[in-house]
Each structure stands twice: as structure tokens, then as C-alpha cells.
Amino acid sequence: MKRTLTVSLLVMCLVLLGSGFVLAAYDFGGRTVRMVTHDMTRDGLWGDPLAQAHLENVEREFNVKLDIVAMHYDDGSIINDLQQGLLAGTADGIYWVKVGEAYQYANEGFFYPLTDLDIPESIFDQVVDPELLTFRGDRYFFIPFTGTVTQLATRQMAQQPDFEGLVWNKTKFEQWGLPNLYELVEAGEWTWDKFREIAIECTRDLDGDGAIDVWGYSPYATPWGFPEVHNWLITNGADVTTVDETGRTVFALDSPAALEALNFYQELHQLGVVYTGQPGYQAITNDLVMMAIIRPWTLFIINDFEDDLGYVPLPKGPRRDDYVYPAVSGGLYAMAIPATTKEDPEALVALAHAAMFDTPDYLDFYGLDFLYEDSWSMVVRDYESLEYLIQGVFNTEFIKYDSSVFLSTNFFNTWNEYNSRILNGESPASVVASFKDAAQAQLDEMLNFDL
Template sequence: MVKMKSLSFTALIIALLFSLAACGGGNNETSQPSDSGSTSQPTASAATESPSASASAPAEETYDLGGREIRLASWGEGPKADTPEGQKILERVAEVEKKYNVKITYVNQDWGTYAEKFTTSVMAGEPFADVVYLPANLPLTMIKGGYLTALDDFMNVKEETKLSDQIIEAGSYGTGKTYGFLTAPPLFDNTGLLYNKRMLADAGLPTPEEYIKKGEWNWDTFVEVLKKLTISKSGNGEIDQWGLTGAPHSVGYPLIYSNGGVLYDEATQKAAVDSPEAIEALEFENKLYNEYKVFKRDEGNDWEDPARYFVEGKVGFYPVQLFEVPPRFLDKMADGYGFVPWPMGPKATDYVMGQPQMHVNVIPRGVKDPKMVYKIWEDLQFFDTIEEDNRVIAESWFSDEDSVNEALNTYKIMKFARYSGLGVDELMRPLLKDIVDGKVTPAAGVAQALPVIQASIDKALQGN
């Protein structure tokens, strides 16, 4: 049994947003990024040790930015001292403020006005923040529109930052320059399946982890498990317990990834929903709904209803985004739950978790001394404790070691397939609903929707 560590949801989000992906902004005096990075000169801290001690432990450089305000923008509140996590972050803030002679301010920007605030302030030459945590649907269009400063414009990213190769590549969006940055992809964005432990035990079924260890966690096994969970508990012949629930897109998308497909191919900048892998996945989803009849449909709200069914113990599996666990399931269920990746499709060679969404930190065009701003952001982070922090978070969400490890393993099976901001999701959702409602076959529906989806992609990539 994993030792549980008490973390409130607010504390978790604060820790993730600001410890793993802190962001912010500030007043600017120039409209273009500085070529040299910073005009401020480093000064050595006063040495108090003996010469031999100083030689073994060099004094940390400090900088004097004249008390400048460094603004970090997100759509949430900044850290507070009422939790251990918040206190830890605030202690780091105080250290960084002293090192650079700055005042760090967290800016809570309303999600609904985020894009407008960002673009209008940059166009006016006065970005509203120095570092901005940008929603996943905005970076591509912001890059195309010239609103962002690439880190490569003022530093050698590989040699002068602590960013991993994965983040450097992911933050480039195929441009060859890094615009977005994080300490690491946040755990709360990762996805998989929650399962009801009590229901599996009552049915005499192994846990999904046992199937994984035997190499049998695949679509065929999944169907057999779902069938055994879809029963009439009352005995009157009317089904009142189902194997699976979820919105059509929350099932269809991960099935495509689990079969080795993607919705959008970043390398070719083309929609890929017509690939054999994707079509087979959509056909499988259609069978889950209409042939195998193991699916509990929503009652008009495809966000609230499926989660409620899982909490009430009416369904065995729920397609989860990990940020949902604390507010929707933790301490809300009579039954225990576990976490597992989606089963492997017939065209896949390993488990895959598609990562279509990644919010990133960016430096708006026009921020003064962008190199110093980046270094301030980097010094605020906890790069050396990323794995430890993620484990603490996962242990607060799940009560068994297998589920904790599977949550952390999502990083190892992650495949970037980002389409947020390209209109793909908005056009795919009604298509998937029509497929599961029997209004169109997967092949015919995709053939009809594909030109429209590609046109939306092309328009977004052109900066429109």
C-alpha cells in the first residue's frame, strides 16, 4: 500500500502550475527582444569564507535589475503560504528576488480574455507579463503572428538552459526554434483509464495490471472484460451496470493513439484521421457502442454524466484526464479505483498515450532583457525534484503502487500529437458523435469531414 500524502487540489494545481510551469510578465520599454539578452551586469556575492572554502564553493552570482517587477501570468492564483508546497515556492521566490533585485508578481488573467489581452498588449509594445503560461490552443497562431520571442534569439538553448531535449523539441512547434518551455510536461494533463476495483473483483476478473504483466492488455481482452461487466445486477434482465462510459471523443481519440495512429501529423502538417490505424480505431469504438453494447451513454451532458456514473459505481471504466482525479473522484467514491493505460490496438507495438495538449510558458515579443527574464523563470523552478514531486502527486491520487507507477509511466509512453488550436477537435467531436449514433460509418464520415478539417489546419498554420 502506498503511503498517502495529504495534498489539497488547490495545492496540487499551485504546485504544478507554478513549480512545474511557472509563468509571468512585466512592463517593457522596447518593442523588440534584446539581442544581447541583458544589460544588467552580474556581481559576485560578498565572500565570507576563507580562500580555501571559497575555492571549493564559488559564490553565486547576483544581478541588480534595480527592483524591476517581473510579472508571471497564468489563469490561476499564485502560491500561498498556507500549504507546504506554497511555502516552498514562496521561499524560492524570496531567494530569486534577492539574487536579481526584482519583485516577482503573479498575474491571474481570466481565461476568456487571455488571447485578446496577450495580443493587444504585445501590439502596443507593452506586454502585460514577462512570462506567460499560454493555453495549448494559442502557441501556433502566436508564433505565426510574430507575437513570441524565441529563446534561440538570445541564447544557446541546449547549452544555456536546463530544458530537456523533449521540451526543446516540443516547444519549437516544428519551427527549429524554441518558443515554449516547461520544466516537464505536467502530470495532470496525462490520460488513461480509471477502473472500479470492486466491480472487477465481483466479476472474478484480474486487474488490468495483471493483464499487462501477462502481455494480454489489448483490445480483444478489453472487449471480454467490458462484456462481463455489462450485466443486470437486479436480475430483471434490464442492464444497470456497464463496462465503459465517456464522451465519444474521450474514447475515440485515445483508441486512435492506442492503435498507433494520430489525429494530426505534425511532421506533414496534415490531418491523419483517414489512416488505417485511425479508421480501425473508430470502427472499434462504434462496435463498443452499437454491437457489443457495453457502453453507458450520457443523458445529454457528456462531461458531467460519465464521471457521475463512475462515482456511482455504474460503470467499470472511465476515460480520465488526470487533473480530474482530485476534484471528481478522490474521496468521492465508495469503491476503490485504479489507473491503467488504454489497451494496445492490433496495429500498435506498444502502449501509447497521445499528448495533444500542452500549455507552455512563453516570453512575449517586446519583453525587456528576455535572457534575464528566462533565467529568473528557470531559477524559480525545481528541476532537481521533478520525479519526486510527480510521485508525491500520484501517491496523493491513487492508493496502490501499480496505479501510481502507471500514472508516472505515462511520460514514457507519451507521444506528442498536438492539434489544439487547429480546429481538429472542434470538427472531430460532432463526427464521432454521429458515428456512435449510427448516422454515418467511420470511413464515410471521415471522407466527408477530412477536407474541412485540413482547411481548418491550413488556415491556422497560416496565422489566421
């Protein structure tokens, strides 16, 4: 039977509208400003009465009409729209982008540099490394996690940060006599070794026909090409690059910690405990796996599924003492201003912050954990899950340079040739060595140009 959590009205107290509204410092003269979003319509993100009233207030105070244009980022629509506008000299307004992929566009001059501007503080500045929002020393991106602030302020289910953690089938774990993962995390015993052991025990032929019916776990979204390997790199304290004593960014996938992670990744797949036919959130609700790696936007499965599902961080590798929540910059949404803007870029940034509720005038920036508690308590079934999810917000670690622009190949795509060679049994050290020189050449061109 599902357990429900008491949801507070804290957010309603934190959001200040009406008489508490601070007059805008900018006047757009009644002009229309486009905001190009990833799949978020005006009615979708600002659909409830509270958000509608807020957005209308913002438009009045800034003397502007916001044209919210929903496009899908992953099919290239947003970047194509931006590029066409840049070529015509008409690109303007505010664009949502994926930061990890947008570094290359910053390098090509797509965005207005914000380094010397007075950029308002974001509620997410406390959890996002500011270096992620810069490229070659200049800042181009603002409001990380884009629409998430609005979701928090209006008590919708927050879909970001895009960190990864593990959902486990508590009902079946108990029925099968498997360990309680909450107890393992609390005792500091939730490790790669324990994860491997449990994944092996979960992988079973239930009907005796010689074919596996249930697997140990499923990655986040292998069928879509989304990465898995970053999970094992980050939970073992590894990264794809490091900075040497001269300040040069150097390739680091051949470090001991990284190779240990790649070997563990390979071992799990060779053991046959990984199901890759469906994204994790689908595989676990279709009873194909006992554990699934998910991102927060899929949390709805916990509330919808008949079995009791719990949430924990990913297990820690031998080189870490703490639990972290892996992410890649290619999954980090933020906003950017086109280089050809005819509007005051500071005014555009201020408008975006106001529209998203992302200023201390509307939200208590010291209450971010309570905002997430209100948001996610509506979908989880126990306090342990809620606690670990909120910990994820404050303990997300990103791999910044995960794209092919820096590595010469899209290594983090699950179906990339080098990734496939690892999964097919080739030594990870050999695979990494085969593209190290090309990757370093790319890093030198993109990041070490002035050394």
C-alpha cells in the same frame, strides 16, 4: 480498507535553498514582472513555507517583484489579456498558454521567438518532444507543464502531464468475478478486444427495470467537449498528420490505422457500454461506471473513494505492441513571452525557471521518477498504480495538430459535427473524406507554405 504507501523525504533532499542558492545572472532593477497563470495564485502554488522562502529568494537574487496573476485559460481570459496588451504595446512578462491552441497565436506574431536565445534546460526536456514547443521551425514555448515542477519540488500532488489512463473499480471487479487488469497488463493481454469484452460485461441492469444502471466506462470529460477519439488513435499508432517523402505535412485521418481506431471508437458507443453524462472521475465515484478514463489532476478520487480503485494504461490496439499514454497538444501547458516585451527575454525565461525550481541548481534532473513517486504515492493505494502512473510520464504521446487551425474543424471536440456523425453511425471513412480536402488546405496554409 485503504492501504497507505511510505512516502520518502527525497524531494526535501533534492531541493537546495539558502546557502546553495546560485546567484542570478540577471538584475531587473527592482521592477515588477507579471506572470499570468492558469488558475495558480501566489499562495496556491507557492503556499507552503518551503515554496514561499524559495520564491522570496528568487525575487531577491533577480532584484524583481513577481506579480502572479491567476486567470482561467479556457474561458479566453489569458489570451484576451495578452491580446489587449499587444494592441496597446504594453504586453510583457510571462504567460501560461495551451501549446496546441497557441500555435495559431505564434503564427499571428503574439510571442517573442526564443530560437536564438540561450534557453535553460527544463527537467521535462527528457519527456517532451522539443518539436512540440516550436512552430514553423521557431521555438516559442518553454517550461512544459508550467507549475508542475513546483508541485513536485514541494511535494504537492502533481497535476500534469495531461496524459490519459484508466481507473478501474478493483473492489467491484473482484466481487463480479472480472479479470484483474494488472495481470492483463503484465501479460501483455490488455488489448482493445479484452477492453471491449470487459466493458460489455460491466454494463448491467442491476434492478431488473430494463434500464442500464452501470456502464463499462466513461471518457475523461465528454460533457465538457473534451476529446476521446485521440485515445484510440494513439493506442493504435495513428495520428492526424504524417510527413510525405517531399517533407509535406499531409492529412492522415484516413490511414488504415486511423480508420481502425475511429471504427473502434464508434463501435464502443454503439454497443451502449459508454456513459457520457458525467466526466469519468465523477462517473466512477458515483457508481455509474466500472472504468473511467482520467487525467492526473483527478487522482484525488483514488484516495477519497470508499471502493478500492486501481490505475492502468489504456489498452493497446492491434497495431501497437506497447502501452502508451495519449495526450493532445491542446492540453499541454507551457510558458511564452509576449512579442512586445521590453525586458530581456532571456532574463524572463531564466526568472521563470528559477521561480518554478526548474533548474539543476534546485532539483536533481535525473530523479524525475522519484519526484513523481513522492508526489503520487500520497494518493494511490497500491504500487502497481504508482508504477503505471510514473510510466505515463515517460511514455506520453501527443497529437500535435489537433486544433481547428490545422484541421479546418474542431474534430477533437466531442460535440463537433463530424465527431457526432461518427457516433450517430455514419461510416468513419465517409465522415473523414468529407472534410479531408478542407483540412489539407489548412495544413498547406499553416505548415506547407514554403514547399
